[in-house]
Amino acid sequence: MNVAVMGTGYVGLNTAVSLALHGHQVVGIDVDEEKVKQLKQRICPIYEPGLEEAMRSMMDQGFLRFDHTLNGEAKDAEILFICVGTPEAEDGSANLAYLFAAVEEVREAYKRKPSKRGVVIKSTVPVGTGDRVAGLLGDCKELHVISNPEFLREGSALQDALNPSRIVIGAESPEAFSLLDELYKGFAAPVVKTTRQTAELIKYASNAFLATRISFMNELARLSTVLGTNIQTVARGMGLDSRIGPEFLRAGLGYGGSCFPKDTIALLHVGKQHGVALNILEQVREVNRTQPAWCVQLISERLSGLRGKRVAVLGLAFKPDTDDIRESRSLAVLHQLLQEGAIVSAYDPISTETVKKLYPQVEYARDIYDALTDADAALLATEWKECVNLDWQKAKAAMAQPVLFDGRNAWSSDLVKQYGFSYQGVGRS
Numbered sequence: 177m178n179v180a181v182m183g184t185g186y187v188g189l190n191t192a193v194s195l196a197l198h199g200h201q202v203v204g205i206d207v208d209e210e211k212v213k214q215l216k217q218r219i220c221p222i223y224e225p226g227l228e229e230a231m232r233s234m235m236d237q238g239f240l241r242f243d244h245t246l247n248g249e250a251k252d253a254e255i256l257f258i259c260v261g262t263p264e265a266e267d268g269s270a271n272l273a274y275l276f277a278a279v280e281e282v283r284e285a286y287k288r289k290p291s292k293r294g295v296v297i298k299s300t301v302p303v304g305t306g307d308r309v310a311g312l313l314g315d316c317k318e319l320h321v322i323s324n325p326e327f328l329r330e331g332s333a334l335q336d337a338l339n340p341s342r343i344v345i346g347a348e349s350p351e352a353f354s355l356l357d358e359l360y361k362g363f364a365a366p367v368v369k370t371t372r373q374t375a376e377l378i379k380y381a382s383n384a385f386l387a388t389r390i391s392f393m394n395e396l397a398r399l400s401t402v403l404g405t406n407i408q409t410v411a412r413g414m415g416l417d418s419r420i421g422p423e424f425l426r427a428g429l430g431y432g433g434s435c436f437p438k439d440t441i442a443l444l445h446v447g448k449q450h451g452v453a454l455n456i457l458e459q460v461r462e463v464n465r466t467q468p469a470w471c472v473q474l475i476s477e478r479l480s481g482l483r484g485k486r487v488a489v490l491g492l493a494f495k496p497d498t499d500d501i502r503e504s505r506s507l508a509v510l511h512q513l514l515q516e517g518a519i520v521s522a523y524d525p526i527s528t529e530t531v532k533k534l535y536p537q538v539e540y541a542r543d544i545y546d547a548l549t550d551a552d553a554a555l556l557a558t559e560w561k562e563c564v565n566l567d568w569q570k571a572k573a574a575m576a577q578p579v580l581f582d583g584r585n586a587w588s589s590d591l592v593k594q595y596g597f598s599y600q601g602v603g604r605s
């Protein structure tokens with residue numbers, strides 16, 4: 177099919193490449209002309225494993241092109257994906273300005289071309305947004321508005337887009353469903369067909385539930401620390417229960433990224449608008465907000481205060497294998513350490529340049545051992561492979577004090593103790 181994907185960020189670009197890999201003719205559209213210029217030169221503007229290679233291959237084979245307007249390469253698109261950002265507005269609701277600007281462009285581009293097309297909202301949007309979009313496009317009779325939320329994870333985004341856990345399709349007409357049946361016929365995933373509003377709620381409910389599991393474990397980790405028990409063993413013991421499952425039970429610095437923080441607050445906002453209190457979700461956010469400070473407190477206690485102490489922060493991206501630093505917990509920790517007077521050295525394999533602009537007072541290291549030099553403590557903030565698998569002898573020789581704080585419970589406490597380190601994890605002494 178002929179497909180246009182509006183927005184070539186994390187979701188849009190991975191969607192575009194995965195659909196091209198499935199044999200569709202895809203045009204990626206972005207208002208950011210600089211980004212489009214880069215993409216046309218076959219440069220991938222984001223870091224995602226395997227994405228740049230796949231993107232180049234699809235461009236070379238003629239399945240993928242880029243443009244900055246719907247009126248050029250995309251004029252014959254049968255499916256128009258909207259993958260623009262829906263960031264947090266000042267009041268916590270989802271800011272839909274980019275989405276409605278994109279919808280207006282769709283209306284302008286296709287109002288005089290009456291043939292059957294699907295306008296597919298992949299951006300995460302509050303319940304009822306698809307209906308509002310359908311209202312705005314009411315004069316374009318052949319445009320079918322469909323909700324098709326995205327569940328990919330940064331760090332494995334292309335694989336997730338190619339092999340989704342499920343395809344959720346929310347639509348209000350058989351024609352709309354048949355358009356997406358055709359588009360996704362090469363995919364093996366289970367399909368959930370429902371109304372637009374239910375599809376929109378599935379997305380928020382999924383993210384809110386995953387965030388809940390993380391905060392639940394982080395709160396238990398605080399108790400585990402006091403009790404002297406091991407939260408990782410607790411998680412393993414829980415996760416083997418098939419009713420619970422092992423995923424998202426790891427205690428740490430909390431959840432970050434471009435989705436969970438904004439989607440949980442947006443869902444709370446939807447609840448308020450409809451007079452429904454979502455008390456569990458309120459607490460989920462509160463635990464997450466306070467978790468970095470709680471972790472820094474542990475480091476402070478271990479070092480008898482942080483003023484003038486040198487702390488090496490390993491990892492800045494919100495999770496490994498991405499360059500995305502949006503709402504990264506590493507930055508929340510870094511902020512707290514600086515506030516308490518610590519001298520901070522930091523290392524990340526990819527995100528350093530972006531963070532430098534936000535925290536110029538931090539010393540940015542060229543490698544891990546440079547970051548560890550003369551440090552009184554090292555904090556694992558993002559579990560990049562290279563930050564987890566250290567040369568422990570070299571690390572110990574570089575540091576002023578052999579003190580490790582494992583903010584992701586990813587180091588082996590037995591191993592590091594053999595090298596003479598003192599080790600503290602989250603909920604795991």
Ligand SMILES: NC(=O)c1ccc[n+]([C@@H]2O[C@H](COP(=O)([O-])OP(=O)(O)OC[C@H]3O[C@@H](n4cnc5c(N)ncnc54)[C@H](O)[C@@H]3O)[C@@H](O)[C@H]2O)c1
Nearest residue numbers: 182183184185186187206207208260261262278299300326
């Ligand atoms: N990042 C994720 O892991 C993820 C996962 C699932 C769902 N989502 C949701 O998907 C949506 C997009 O997220 P993202 O992380 O890809 O955002 P992003 O900020 O990385 O990308 C958005 C892109 O849209 C472009 N854009 C804005 N207005 C446009 C317009 N009118 N026409 C064309 N392009 C336009 C921007 O220039 C930018 O390149 C959000 O609603 C997000 O919540 C994100």
